[in-house]
Amino acid sequence: MPPTTNAQGSTPRIGVVTVAYRSDAVLPGLLASIPSASADPVAVVVVDNAPSEGHARDLAAAAGAEYLPLPENPGYGTAMNAGAAALPASVDWVLIVNPDVELGAGALDALRAAGEADATIAAVGPAVLNADGSVYPSARAVPSLRTGVGHALFANLWQANPWTRRYRNDADTEPVARDAGWLSGSCLLVRRSVYDAVGGFDDGYFMYFEDVDLGYRIGKGGWRNRYEPAAQVMHLGAHATTGESERMIRAHHDSAKRFLTKKYAGWWLWPVRAALSVGLAVRSGWVARRATTSQRTG
Numbered sequence: 001m002p003p004t005t006n007a008q009g010s011t012p013r014i015g016v017v018t019v020a021y022r023s024d025a026v027l028p029g030l031l032a033s034i035p036s037a038s039a040d041p042v043a044v045v046v047v048d049n050a051p052s053e054g055h056a057r058d059l060a061a062a063a064g065a066e067y068l069p070l071p072e073n074p075g076y077g078t079a080m081n082a083g084a085a086a087l088p089a090s091v092d093w094v095l096i097v098n099p100d101v102e103l104g105a106g107a108l109d110a111l112r113a114a115g116e117a118d119a120t121i122a123a124v125g126p127a128v129l130n131a132d133g134s135v136y137p138s139a140r141a142v143p144s145l146r147t148g149v150g151h152a153l154f155a156n157l158w159q160a161n162p163w164t165r166r167y168r169n170d171a172d173t174e175p176v177a178r179d180a181g182w183l184s185g186s187c188l189l190v191r192r193s194v195y196d197a198v199g200g201f202d203d204g205y206f207m208y209f210e211d212v213d214l215g216y217r218i219g220k221g222g223w224r225n226r227y228e229p230a231a232q233v234m235h236l237g238a239h240a241t242t243g244e245s246e247r248m249i250r251a252h253h254d255s256a257k258r259f260l261t262k263k264y265a266g267w268w269l270w271p272v273r274a275a276l277s278v279g280l281a282v283r284s285g286w287v288a289r290r291a292t293t294s295q296r297t298g
Contacts, residue, residue, distance in 0.1 A: 013040060026100040030100070101187050
């Protein structure tokens, strides 16, 4: 059974799972932020996708967390599934969180209170703040062909385009509690019974879009994804992918293709899927070339 933070010896109802991958610089910040995020005991599991690199084992031990090394890097969603399975049976809410996130005071309590306000709520996401204090659009609509294609084509050229705004649920007002199509996998609290019922993350995604897919399946099952900005966390940035830009760009487009082809799976939609595959492949190559050129000239 994983050790618990806060009220040692008490039975934890909340579990925290994070996936470390070359995360020594940021993991201590996350682990240090957990005790003040919940007044109740919390079970913590650190899954390590690169156990031969870094000191995640020592960092987890110092924080009283369970350390779960994986023999190879299976991707973010698969590692999260392994960590969730390692939590004690008493846990009924699982916080899925990146190692480069720091939880605000009382954030876990606010998320759980929002989730327990209605039995149909299966996942709750906080306001995710960027390092500069701006609010990241972490509660979004499930992408459709129209919004997905419009966002893909224009997001880098025309940031205020209507398809991107609709996809991100952008608004000119302060963030308010509301339902969403999906919640960012950088930090969200999921009802464990629902997580198990939908099969957790789809192992077919190595990284990217696994959170979109999870939110979509939660909604298809009749449950709700809820955004609760009363809970706040700080996201420091995608440290693990630094220096792997081209690979990550291609992974993002491959995952987008997987999600949209799953969503539009009818045999009569094969021309749409074919056109989508070609379009994403072309855009992936174009964006990767731009990123490579920028790195060389930067």
